[in-house]
Amino acid sequence: MSDLVDQASQKQAALLLEALPYMQKYAGRTIVVKYGGNAMTDDQLKLSVMRDLSLLQTVGIKIVLVHGGGPAINRAMEQANRETHFIDGLRYTDEADLQLINAVLSGEVNKSLVAGLIKSGAKAVGFSGVDGSLIQAKQRSAKLGYVGDVMKINPDLLTLTLDQGYMPVIASIGVDSDGQLYNINADTAAAEIAAALGAQSFVLMTNVRGILQDPTDPDSLYRELAVPELQALIASETIQGGMIPKLKAIIQAMRAGLHQAVILDGRVPHALLLELFSDRGYGSLISD
Ligand SMILES: Nc1ncnc2c1ncn2[C@@H]1O[C@H](COP(=O)(O)OP(=O)(O)O)[C@@H](O)[C@H]1O
Ligand SMILES: CC(=O)N[C@@H](CCC(=O)OP(=O)(O)O)C(=O)O
Numbered sequence: 001m002s003d004l005v006d007q008a009s010q011k012q013a014a015l016l017l018e019a020l021p022y023m024q025k026y027a028g029r030t031i032v033v034k035y036g037g038n039a040m041t042d043d044q045l046k047l048s049v050m051r052d053l054s055l056l057q058t059v060g061i062k063i064v065l066v067h068g069g070g071p072a073i074n075r076a077m078e079q080a081n082r083e084t085h086f087i088d089g090l091r092y093t094d095e096a097d098l099q100l101i102n103a104v105l106s107g108e109v110n111k112s113l114v115a116g117l118i119k120s121g122a123k124a125v126g127f128s129g130v131d132g133s134l135i136q137a138k139q140r141s142a143k144l145g146y147v148g149d150v151m152k153i154n155p156d157l158l159t160l161t162l163d164q165g166y167m168p169v170i171a172s173i174g175v176d177s178d179g180q181l182y183n184i185n186a187d188t189a190a191a192e193i194a195a196a197l198g199a200q201s202f203v204l205m206t207n208v209r210g211i212l213q214d215p216t217d218p219d220s221l222y223r224e225l226a227v228p229e230l231q232a233l234i235a236s237e238t239i240q241g242g243m244i245p246k247l248k249a250i251i252q253a254m255r256a257g258l259h260q261a262v263i264l265d266g267r268v269p270h271a272l273l274l275e276l277f278s279d280r281g282y283g284s285l286i287s288d
Pocket of ligand 1: 210
């Protein structure tokens, strides 16, 4: 064996050994991962994220994957010649939009992720928040149409599938007791699910390194923050756009008992593994 191969194998073994205590720390625990539409930039990258999730399942971590799909919805709306507008970061949703959004999120995006997980050797099952009344919702306000607020999470279907060794993959569509569906922001849905399951950690994969002091400077990353600091950042308007619902969802989930959340760049290969399995951390770590 050449020296080069030998050195490379040594490095690989060292990395595995470094990861071991973290694998042990999370084994048997639940981690809720929110995979944002803006991090699903191409099929290759999506598959690489599914491989990482498959590895986490293989080492005994119970993963619940909640996904968005904003850009895929935008494309479908454009193709259908429908106008999109957002109010405070939430998409106004009329009856026809709701049908299309449900088809894109619960159909196209959900099944492509489940297929990617199966291709990566994982056991995965996809459903939306409608199935098993997982996400019980109500209308947020008339001015947003069929946008929902989460009233309650019914975790039965999640515990059932996790106990059978499957990874549940969830589209953020909710339902009320009359069977009316609602479009729900995926960050909010994921945070509510993390709180309801008493998850060990809640990881949000997006298209920035984490929470930035200056949104135009990737090097201005906050590595660690606590909830009161998040509130101050929102109040000072350092946080804008799509980052606002993320932080509000984390604050809400922490009030409901979540202890740890992480925001990281899901477009960086293996960011999830680097975050969970090394001392260095990777994105912004938020503690209660
Ligand atoms: N202080 C900040 N730090 C990081 N991102 C920020 C900040 N303020 C605003 N943002 C914006 O929030 C976006 C992430 O939210 P969003 O586009 O909704 O992502 P996703 O599709 O993953 O949910 C970033 O791309 C960035 O433009
Ligand atoms: C009410 C509302 O705005 N729902 C979102 C649901 C999808 C989502 O949140 O996707 P990302 O995580 O990729 O942004 C929407 O219609 O875009």
